[in-house]
Amino acid sequence: MRVNDFVIKFANVNGSGSASANALFAKAIFRMGVPVAPKNIFPSNIQGLPTWFEVRVNDKGYLGRREGIDMMVAMNPQSWDRDVAEVAPGGYLLYDSTFIREIERDDIKTIGVPLTKLCNERFTIPRERQLFKNVAYVGALTALLDMDFEVVKGMLSEQFRGKDKLIAPNVDALELGRNYALKYFDCPLDIQVVTSDAVGDRILVEGNDAAGLGCVFAGATVAAWYPITPSTSVAEAFEKYCHQLRIEPETGKKKFAIVQAEDELAAIGMAIGANWNGARAFTATSGPGISLMSEFLGLAYFAELPVLLFNIQRGGPSTGMPTRTQQSDIISCAYASHGDTKHVLLFPSDPTECFDFAVRGFDLAERLQTPVIVMSDLDLGMNEWTTKPFKIDETMGFDRGKVLNAEQLDEIERFGRYLDVDGDGIPYRTYPGTHPEKGAFFTRGTSHDEYAGYTEDGTVNARVMLRLSHKFNTAKTVVPAPEFGQKTQGATMGLIHFGTTAVSVPEAMGMLADSQIHLDTMRLRAFPFSQEVEDFILSHDKVFVVEQNRDGQMRSLLVNECGLDPARLVPILNFDGSPITARTIANMILEHLGQAVEDRSADGVAAE
């Protein structure tokens, strides 16, 4: 028996209406109080290519992607062979038995439901016949997995509120599949969903949705962006929430401006222009956009302008795998642009942190007067995660950083835009239009002195560059600190991870513990690295660095920035475009240590 602990995968044709039915299935389990991790594995295509939807159900909180499919809902003849092959031994294959299929495996159980036939008999409109097949297999699953049918029905009513005449045929389709399964199969199966309270107060939300919402609560007023997968939904979420929360009631006018720019260069140019002028502005993009924005990032670094970017990383290089996930823009973002440049990076690991880092990112960008890049990825951005609810501290205002107003300007003898008055490397700025006589300066990407005047004096430029380094050191003390997996660290070996890898780490540590291997873990949350990061590495004989890229980019950054012996850091890498699994992490560490590894599919049903 597997109760509240299994992986189900849906194999569909892109554009066939499966997405909403699959999402309904995942949300229903979440509503039953069981944590879920749905993952959309989709092609760069609008209609016709294979697409998959994986749902991991786990009430112990292991919500990373897991190999070993316990049940496959195989609805796509194109991908049939590989879908059948992927089912774990002892697992289930649910398929549309309207069509005769050769099933060559005898180590899996098959459940044939004549979905096409049932829907063709019940519905007359061709579109309905197609769409309701998806709802019908969800109906069959409610019986097979013993799901709370009232919850599922209730969700359909919610989904079609306002379009009430759609509720009845959807419920009809749901019952069509459910009744067939109840009649012809021994329901429920030995994988089941049981109502639980394991979800607690958590919410189910996409990282990009959380980031867009975070920008509203951070006081962002200007968003400039260019459509690119997988970042588009950040701007769309910001727009959605602005329409809910930022319309002036008396006039119906907008307390925000969202511009779909002509390209990524213009998008960041607008965000920089707005920030220069005292409005909080951001852009959202992915790797190719970062490449295009690099020149502007150098300007913002050197002219010391705040700007917040969301980089929803996808598979690279070049156009790469636009609909797959990776963490492969670490180096290109840390050092984006020509000349000596460095940028503050934040690494959220769940949607709650996407929200928090949007709020904190603006504070940091304005405090440090420099670009801040939130390094999300496709897995986090475009999939729904079971995550802690959003919170803000209402006692805290926005940290607008060192900005002088007219009264403050009156009090000082001579304003110097790039003077390090406080010794922390962070100068004072003024917004245009503040004072009739004082505080005006020329923002430029050319070499400048402490008064923003153009200079070709190399010693002056070197002085400015050193102060920028000093400012970056200050950043180490204000960026989010790393988080440690253990309260006290006693192991001889450590493991460093960041971003979405975090969700697979506890499970991987459990697997390693089964082989008597114990590691101290640390999750990086920001670049530049604070002293704690270096201390953690130096206090362990060997440290594994887990990343979702080919070249061990974070490892390179650690070696470079902390001046470490590269031999101390062992790369653990996954870059196939799928979210890294606990088994991958555990196996690669076991291999490195010369120990036996477990079969990847062994985490499925047959292991029982």
Add this chain to the structure above:
Amino acid sequence: MTYIAKPKFHHPKLPLNDLGLTRRDYEGAMSTLCAGCGHDSVSAAIVEACFELNLPAHRVAKMSGIGCSSKTPTYFLSKSHGFNSVHGRMPSVATGANLANNSLKYIGVSGDGDTASIGFGQFAHAVRRQVDMLYVVENNGTYGLTKGQFSATNDRVSVGRKGQKNAFDAIDLAAMAIQLGASFVARSFSGDKDQLVPLIKAALSHKGFAFIDVISPCVTFNNHIGSTKSFEFVRDHEHTVTGADYVPHRETITADYEEGSVIDVTLHDQSRVRLRKLDAGYDPSDQAGALQHIMARQAKGEVVTGLLYLDTGETELKEKMEMVAAPLNSLGVAELRPDMAALEKINVGLR
């Protein structure tokens, strides 16, 4: 350039404007451009226009890209904030700045390389969005800072300093701006202050995207015989379609013009631009006609100057975006951040 610093003192009887400021109060740092550069005349015209309009300098923002022309914002309005951005990207920075605070006057200064080549896309989209700004191109048909390469506005018949031929047709930025829907489009000549200053004043009173293509000869690389952007060539081939006078809101219009040859157009701040129609039948409100006229004259080797197109009915960016009246950069936590109750409601919706 001269290296003799400007004296800080000035004659006590220098004329004052309504703000009690002299022209000197609108000047900037000493120019580092070549002596005789047309761009310095454009800077002087901007100073004159702002002085005459009684603009408080700190309520003006100067935006530019990269190149000789983009350096010039340092040479006027030293009490204004300036932003010398990256090559060809001034339009986007100006757009963002404008969204943050529409209550400032934006003067963008660009060149033909900055606008007609590397920044062509951003230029087009700033026009399309009707960003509320004055966009001046100091057009000399050449890349000055890199020593004299042809730019995309150089005419095919033009020859380079060393006799090299230009194989490609020129991009006419004024025609481009009209075609893209800019609501104020003019062309002038840096050597014609009498025409340029009123045009700048009218452009600064216009709400929306105001474009002025200023032919501004490069004395060092593009002022020789054979260049169609030389002082001599432009003086000989300039053809003015409209003479523009700027009439501030408070001044009464005097009747010293010939009936039928003059039209007054009221601008957004109730000031007026008075157009002396030098070409019979030229109608600056006719978009297609304006384009046709420019092209017909161009075929004859003439450079058409004056206020070429004006549409006072077009809305500008902020209106199109349906934004609140207050500048976005003036809104604080109270106006921008919903409370915890609103956030909790969102949490509930995600369960």
